[in-house]
Amino acid sequence: MNLNDIKITKTASPKAKPADQTQLGFGRIFTDHMFLMDYTKGTGWHDPRIVPYQNLSLDPAAMVLHYGQAVFEGLKAYRAKDGEILLFRPQMNFARLNASDERLCIPELDETFALEALKALIRLEQSWIPTAEGTSLYIRPFVIATDPYVGVRPSNTYLFIIILSPVGAYYPEGLNPVKIFVETDYVRAVRGGLGFTKAAANYAASLKSQEKAKELGFSQVLWLDGIHRKYIEEVGTMNVFFKIAGKLATPALQGSILPGVTRDSAISLLKKFGYAVEERQITIDELLDAYRDGTLEEAFGTGTAAVVCPIGELIYGDVSMPLSGGKIGPVSQKLYDTLTGIQWGTGEDSFGWAVRV
Numbered sequence: 142m143n144l145n146d147i148k149i150t151k152t153a154s155p156k157a158k159p160a161d162q163t164q165l166g167f168g169r170i171f172t173d174h175m176f177l178m179d180y181t182k183g184t185g186w187h188d189p190r191i192v193p194y195q196n197l198s199l200d201p202a203a204m205v206l207h208y209g210q211a212v213f214e215g216l217k218a219y220r221a222k223d224g225e226i227l228l229f230r231p232q233m234n235f236a237r238l239n240a241s242d243e244r245l246c247i248p249e250l251d252e253t254f255a256l257e258a259l260k261a262l263i264r265l266e267q268s269w270i271p272t273a274e275g276t277s278l279y280i281r282p283f284v285i286a287t288d289p290y291v292g293v294r295p296s297n298t299y300l301f302i303i304i305l306s307p308v309g310a311y312y313p314e315g316l317n318p319v320k321i322f323v324e325t326d327y328v329r330a331v332r333g334g335l336g337f338t339k340a341a342a343n344y345a346a347s348l349k350s351q352e353k354a355k356e357l358g359f360s361q362v363l364w365l366d367g368i369h370r371k372y373i374e375e376v377g378t379m380n381v382f383f384k385i386a387g388k389l390a391t392p393a394l395q396g397s398i399l400p401g402v403t404r405d406s407a408i409s410l411l412k413k414f415g416y417a418v419e420e421r422q423i424t425i426d427e428l429l430d431a432y433r434d435g436t437l438e439e440a441f442g443t444g445t446a447a448v449v450c451p452i453g454e455l456i457y458g459d460v461s462m463p464l465s466g467g468k469i470g471p472v473s474q475k476l477y478d479t480l481t482g483i484q485w486g487t488g489e490d491s492f493g494w495a496v497r498v
């Protein structure tokens with residue numbers, strides 16, 4: 142399949158664009174068009190098309206509604222100062238979508254074609270990319286199972302969809318350290334399960350704890366492993382890094398955590414900055430010890446939405462660990478500045494990560 146196979150139907154009634162780009166928020170406004178493609182067993186993926194943004198028509202027995210065969214991705218398009226539209230390592234998102242597909246018995250996509258389709262959709266919707274500082278166009282590709290069947294088995298039909306949403310700056314007032322609470326009751330994922338995929342089910346599993354965190358006045362939770370309840374996994378929907386005695390450490394990818402694009406990029410950049418970076422098991426006790434002897438120097442989350450999220454305080458049971466004096470650590474700040482510089486095209490892209498649309 143190639144670009145010429147994409148049938149484009151333009152809307153006759155474009156929506157008004159949001160007037161105030163400082164009030165975009167996250168994920169509530171969608172552009173005029175979306176990309177769709179069908180899968181049918183025997184035929185494969187077919188009928189790629191761009192159509193006006195609209196409701197889907199699904200049979201109430203559609204399998205996604207019953208057994209959760211749904212996977213997604215999240216990335217952004219950035220409007221550079223020179224007017225160019227940039228994506229950040231989008232190949233990794235489509236590769237990860239296929240890794241999620243494989244785990245959930247969903248047929249894999251042609252990654253090259255999926256990226257070309259995304260670029261075609263963005264070109265059509267480019268007037269929706271906000272230009273104010275820190276704003277971007279959030280991209281949500283996803284796949285759902287559509288067979289009308291209430292028996293448990295993989296679906297024979299699927300829909301691949303891409304929708305776009307202009308989003309506001311994550312930090313309208315600059316980088317902001319957050320308070321994180323270490324979750325000791327609920328777990329997000331276990332090895333052998335879906336933890337390494339962006340499966341909808343993982344987020345359903347995390348809601349209860351996220352609500353608890355909010356009630357207690359925290360913005361996110363730090364997940365521990367599901368078996369020993371002692372190894373650090375990730376923070377909310379971000380990967381997590383700690384600076385301990387001058388070295389950086391992040392949990393190794395062992396099947397229960399998400400292999401973040403930002404995580405991978407942070408590892409390369411931190412090494413380039415000259416730090417030792419270890420991907421390994423980190424226990425909550427190691428963090429407590431490091432905090433007590435004064436070597437827990439910084440902690441931060443990484444993910445597409447926030448880029449870098451400095452952790453100002455970590456709470457484990459009745460132990461509170463304020464970090465970096467509740468301020469933004471220097472490594473967090475440098476990583477944030479470097480990544481956002483590449484994403485918006487204002488800084489040096491030494492790894493060639495930015496992709497022009």
Ligand SMILES: *Cc1c(COP(=O)(O)O)cnc(C)c1O
Pocket residue numbers: 215339375377378379380399400401402403404443444445446
């Ligand atoms: C998406 C996600 C991340 C971050 O991945 P990025 O590719 O860096 O955006 C981390 N953890 C979870 C659970 C996620 O869903």
